[in-house]
Amino acid sequence: MTTITLKDVAERANVSIATVDRVLHERAGVSARARQRVKEAIHDLGFGQLPVRLTRAARGKLRFLFLMPGLETEFVRNLYDGLKKARTIVPDVEIQIEVQRVSLADGKGIIAALEHVGPDRFNGVGVFAVDAPGVRQAIDETVDRGVPVVTLVSDVPLSRRAHFVGIDNVAAGRTAGRLMGKFLRGVSGSIGLVTGNQHMRDHVERHMGFRQIIGMDYRGLKMLPPVEGESMDARNRSIVIDLMRDHGDLAGIYSIGAGNGGIITAIEEMQPARRPVVILHELTRQTRKALAAGAVDAIIVQDTGHMTRSIVRLLSSLAFSEEHHDDQEKIRIEIFLAENDL
Amino acid sequence: MTTITLKDVAERANVSIATVDRVLHERAGVSARARQRVKEAIHDLGFGQLPVRLTRAARGKLRFLFLMPGLETEFVRNLYDGLKKARTIVPDVEIQIEVQRVSLADGKGIIAALEHVGPDRFNGVGVFAVDAPGVRQAIDETVDRGVPVVTLVSDVPLSRRAHFVGIDNVAAGRTAGRLMGKFLRGVSGSIGLVTGNQHMRDHVERHMGFRQIIGMDYRGLKMLPPVEGESMDARNRSIVIDLMRDHGDLAGIYSIGAGNGGIITAIEEMQPARRPVVILHELTRQTRKALAAGAVDAIIVQDTGHMTRSIVRLLSSLAFSEEHHDDQEKIRIEIFLAENDL
DNA sequence: CTGAAAGCGCTTACAG
DNA sequence: CTGAAAGCGCTTACAG
Incomplete structure (x- = not known):
């Protein structure tokens, strides 16, 4: 595997190396046109081929949107807390999480929220889903717009969500x-x-x-x-x-x-x-x-700490097209008695 | 936090930058004396201050020793398999694992095996321990020699092992x-x-x-x-x-x-x-x-996959003096019926 | 907003 | 086994 250099990207995009550098670090002072050309060049040459130190820098931030039930039970609050803690679970990546509450009475809240989700605003979406009419399609359209979706707790199995994080x-x-x-x-x-x-x-x-x-x-x-x-x-x-x-x-x-x-x-x-x-x-x-x-x-x-770490890891690996460890992401059905609730 | 450069290390060690580079990448062709001086200089300046890309390179390989029971039950075999899989759990680090079988009848096997463990050969040790006379001391001496120890499945609580991976x-x-x-x-x-x-x-x-x-x-x-x-x-x-x-x-x-x-x-x-x-x-x-x-x-x-991922993560973070996620490393007492064994 | 050029840090190839 | 020097790639500072 050959790593591509800023020079390669610059030549292909017909800009200077300095401009490529600016785009990769999301620094200000680049025209939309130049930025666009650089992104295309990187895409053509293969994002994964960029040198690690640069992709790490380019990664910088990931923004994930989570659609969560409006009815705030303690279980749902535990998921919020878990998401907050999970922001540091992927090394060298700063993860921003935005939680939006939607009604689970029907699918309308989810559908409306997903409509505005594009790759410009989010690198991935986690959905505590209700399997109502229209939700499957809204998820598929989000995926088509280039934003990976992972369902949480409650699945929409016929959609093109990349994973489901939850129990059977x-x-x-x-x-x-x-x-x-x-x-x-x-x-x-x-x-x-x-x-x-x-x-x-x-x-x-x-x-x-x-x-x-x-x-x-x-x-x-x-x-x-x-x-x-x-x-x-x-x-x-x-x-x-x-x-x-x-x-x-x-x-x-x-x-x-x-x-x-x-x-x-x-x-x-x-x-x-x-x-x-x-x-x-x-x-x-x-x-x-x-x-x-x-x-x-x-x-x-179903362990909310495990689930939230899992969904953040999965969304991150989707954003970077990286592999994930299947064993680690499997959520188990746990049985607690007083004696093993430590 | 200021990152130290090869130049800084070279000056302090009174060698050339090229030599520092060689030591950091464990390349051949460096005298023991020069290597020693460089290591001291890095130690004085603070290992953690080295730039990420170099520490990643310097990390390159980690070698862990695991002392496991000679009596090979399927549970123990599952731990072996888990260790093999866990070698890729830490991103950007190549982990080598050596398993040595010791008798658990008394502590002698463990004591003898630990005697030869120094930081030159291993970056960490995992011990499926028996809490017999002399074992505590053997673990403490290993730690004193600069090799962190984590116990697995069976603990030696009064020793200076850094963690215990297992259930209560x-x-x-x-x-x-x-x-x-x-x-x-x-x-x-x-x-x-x-x-x-x-x-x-x-x-x-x-x-x-x-x-x-x-x-x-x-x-x-x-x-x-x-x-x-x-x-x-x-x-x-x-x-x-x-x-x-x-x-x-x-x-x-x-x-x-x-x-x-x-x-x-x-x-x-x-x-x-x-x-x-x-x-x-x-x-x-x-x-x-x-x-x-x-x-x-x-x-x-007690989930052997979870335990082996956990011990490898913990030994790695000990080797790099990094933080770990406590929640993630806690091994749970799980209850399985036919219905939740999926 | 952009690029040429200088600078910085790591790596490599070579001479001794 | 070692270092001086050239090279490579990314970053910075400056001029337009």
Whole structure:
């Protein structure tokens, strides 16, 4: 592999070496035309062939846009914090991160936000996606404009996003189902299902996975119809109170979405003779505390620190057309009991 | 921060710039005396102040030594494979890894191997340690000679090793205990404990953690005295056959070490009316297969890929006196069911 | 906004 | 094994 020099680029672009240098370092005082010619010349000669010290300098800054849910749960806040910390995860590159909040009720917020995203403004986009009509196309158009897209937490599998950073939610639901079955070994009774809503692909998938396992292997357990609490504490609380009132044989509760504070409170208030087995998702202050206190049996987790480091690494390697380490970027479905939540 | 130049180093060392260049790139044709003077000059001026492109060049190669158990279980083989893959995890640095096998029966193998380790031969050492007499001192002397040491899987906490890459094994035992208790909700019976041997700190700690939880919270479960199988399939097989013969109420088996093939085989052969709950450690071909087949209930895992990437990153940042990302290097105690082993 | 030229730092080729 | 010198590539300072 031969490294190209500023001289090569200068000759091809018909400008002086000094001008090439200015463009590569994004210094002021270059006409749009000259800048354009230099960029084309570099493109023709191959960006990756530039000497490391110069590409490092040229890299200088990367700007990433993240589209995140407007509904700010603690899980989402943990993702924000993770993104902030992850800015230093790629050596020698200064990464700027802009977070924009969009409604996940339908895809309109995402579609509108992506419309204005071009390579002039961002080197990559991370999307906490909802798989609604038009979103796939908006992602593909962003990619066509030259901005790589990586989905986060919730995928749009048929789009041309470069990667998905998150867990297999069907498998996560199956994991919850298996745990529930094993914790309720030999028990007969009903299982209450509390979900966010049916727009959210991850919730639907978890529900599906859970249903598969319980239906297949645990005939003694009857699943009640899922109730939508919109991931809100207040609604979840009253849902669980109703569940416990109406079903004397309630043996377990699987909470698919957020708003787990409401679920924990409801059980505390009702003080049932035998607490139902509770399995829920994501570590937050409340769920951790409940786990430590023995008020919850297990928590299924996707590590927000890992996910945010991963998406920043992936967007960076996409921006530089570099390889990435597949093993390292795989997000695992983790199971936490009080004893391994350190 | 001012970067020092070859000229600065050359003046201080009283040699020519060309000689400094040769030393920094480890090119041949430099007298030991000149090399020594240059190294001292760089040391005085501050290694970290060298320009990046030169330190990158000077970095060129890093050589790490890994002391690994002579007994080659699949877990240990997975660590080898992980080390091989991890050689490319640090950008722009060529990493050479030498693996040396030592007996873990006592500390002698480790002590002997560390004796010959100096900064001329290695830039860092990873030790799968046994906490035996003399090992702590051997590690400290290696550190004093200027070679950073990181322990892997099994720690020597009172030594001056820079980091420990592995899990908290007491917590891992507690996690196993909690799972066992929850899987045996309301059941009375005995629990069989199969361990490797009592020299291994990690085994002792897991045992301790398991005992804490069962003793505290699950009075219906009686723990039988632990039996040492030396992590060998054959011995573990006969241990489990004896356990099942002698204890009609055997409700669970916790396997603390390796040799799990023997445990799985024994249960298959005995065909008990109700299989005891089985919890064991580490994903291998055999344990995975047994998990998928439902012959095992849960596996406690420390991710060998994560651990090996972590130790290579840590040794590299120690060699370059660079910062590391603490969050990223924390090894988690993972729980695998068939459903989240993807 | 641009380039010719001087400067700086590292590398290479050669002479001893 | 060593250094003086030429060379290469990037950067800076200046003139227009």
